[in-house]
Amino acid sequence: xxxxxxxxxxxxxxxxxxxxxxxxxxxxxxxxxxxxxxxxxxxxxxxxxxxxxxxxxxxxxxxxxxxxxxxxxxxxxxxxxxxxxxxxxxxxxxxxxxxxxxxxxxxxxxxxxxxxxxxxxxxxxxxxxxxxxxxxxxxxxxxxxxxxxxxxxxxxxxxxxxxxxxxxxxxxxxxxxxxxxxxxxxxxxxxxxxxxxxxxxxxxxxxxxxxxxxx
Numbered sequence: 344x345x346x347x348x349x350x351x352x353x354x355x356x357x358x359x360x361x362x363x364x365x366x367x368x369x370x371x372x373x374x375x376x377x378x379x380x381x382x383x384x385x386x387x388x389x390x391x392x393x394x395x396x397x398x399x400x401x402x403x404x405x406x407x408x409x410x411x412x413x414x415x416x417x418x419x420x421x422x423x424x425x426x427x428x429x430x431x432x433x434x435x436x437x438x439x440x441x442x443x444x445x446x447x448x449x450x451x452x453x454x455x456x457x458x459x460x461x462x463x464x465x466x467x468x469x470x471x472x473x474x475x476x477x478x479x480x481x482x483x484x485x486x487x488x489x490x491x492x493x494x495x496x497x498x499x500x501x502x503x504x505x506x507x508x509x510x511x512x513x514x515x516x517x518x519x520x521x522x523x524x525x526x527x528x529x530x531x532x533x534x535x536x537x538x539x540x541x542x543x544x545x546x547x548x549x550x551x552x553x554x555x556x557x558x
Contacts, residue, residue, distance in 0.1 A: 370406045370414065372521060372557045380424040380549030382441070384532075387543045391428050396442070398423025400551045406453065414453040416467070421476075422447050422527075424547055436485040443498060443547075445473040447527070449506040461514040468507040471527065473547075475500050497535050502547055504529035512557060519557040526550055 378400040385391040402420030409415075427440040453467035480495035508525030529547035536542060 368408050370408055370416075370557060372404045372406075372555050373402075374404070374420075374521070374523075374553040374555030375401045376551060376553035378422050378424060378549050378551045380422075380426065380527075380547065382426040382545045383548055384543070384545040386428070386430070387537070388430070393426040393428050395549075396423075396425040396427060396440070398425070398442075400553060402447075402553075406451075408455075412454050412457060414455060414465075416451045416453055418447075418449050418451065420447040420449070420551075421445075422473075422549075422551065424549060430482075432482060432484075435487075438483045438485065440481045440483075441495065441498075442477075442479040442481070443475065443533075444477040445502065446476055447471055447473040447506075451506065455512065463512040463514075465510040465512060465521075465523075466508070467510070467525075468505065471504050471506045473502040473504070473529070475502070497537075497543075499531065499533050499535055501531070502529045502533055503531045504547065508551075521553075521555045521557050523553050523555075524550065525553070 378398045379395050380398065381395045382393045400420060400422045402418055404416050404418040406414045406416030422445050424443045424445060425441040427438060430437055430439045449469055449471040451467045451469035453465055455463055455465040457463065475498060478495040478498040479492060481490060481492045483490040504527060506525055506527050508523055510521055510523030513520045527549050532544045533547060534543045534545050
């Protein structure tokens with residue numbers, strides 16, 4: 344993945360010296376929004392019904408407008424993820440919740456439709472690597488309300504996947520706003536191998552909604 348990142352950055356550097364095609368330029372953006380995330384997969388105890396978690400998402404992006412609609416872009420996005428489910432712990436019904444925090448680095452190829460109006464649709468897709476910043480596990484008993492919180496050391500430090508979505512760029516006076524929705528799907532099992540041989544296989548997935556300013 345590091346090799347891919349270096350190649351991408353090298354490509355952006357090379358693009359900066361390519362002769363102009365219409366109006367080539369560097370673009371930056373700041374975004375803020377929310378993430379609706381979940382897990383695919385089951386706990387070692389058996390089939391698991393997961394409920395989504397709602398968390399904060401925020402990030403920055405740098406892209407290069409090639410002047411023909413295509414915009415390669417690299418981003419850094421802070422995302423609160425996780426999921427929750429009902430379990431039975433030592434015979435007691437309880438609520439299990441996983442709270443994960445990632446720094447997600449997607450490499451996106453975008454295409455912006457150049458329209459004559461104030462609204463410009465955009466679609467994008469690309470690979471992603473996410474670095475775990477924090478992992479917490481909580482267990483709350485249904486009957487007593489007693490809650491246990493602890494760091495979750497069973498989560499891998501990295502996740503790999505893809506990002507795809509669509510956006511609208513809106514001209515408001517001299518500013519350009521962006522409103523976007525993206526789907527993130529992890530390919531990796533985010534749980535570490537269990538020493539006792541009873542493994543849990545979980546993968547991240549989610550929808551992230553962002554608004555921001557393009558400059």
